[in-house]
Amino acid sequence: MPVDSRELIEAISIIANEQNVRVTMKQSTKGAMVCAASAFAGGLLLGPVGLAVGGTAGSLMAYKMTSGSFRPLADVLLNDLTDAQQEQLIRHVNKALAEFQISDLAILLPMIMSNANIQQAVLKTAKSFVSNELKLQIID
Incomplete structure (x- = not known):
């Protein structure tokens, strides 16, 4: 069952807000x-x-x-990414989550929200994406 890209971006945004991750221009x-x-x-x-x-x-x-000029990472992910960038981020997150061997995509979102290791992997991937692809600086 495919996960809605928007839902996954929103889950990443929730994690970024909980960790208070910001970016600067x-x-x-x-x-x-x-x-x-x-x-x-x-x-x-x-x-x-x-x-x-x-x-x-x-x-x-x-x-x-x-x-x-200092904005929450969640705001950037939800409002500034183009559709192509969102899909690229989703591909990066899926690659990062491959090591956790989540076979049913229907349980992916609850797993992201409840497992600290998965949250760290997702957040690390999002930070890397924003730094490398969008050329924004991360402030933890």
């Missing part, structure tokens, strides 16, 4: 650069006080620039 580096540049400029202009003022201003600018 690689904004951390940009935020750090803005913060450092502001502290440097403040230090050049006002000395030690300028470091504090520039660092604070840079931190606030970095916050404003990067807010919203």
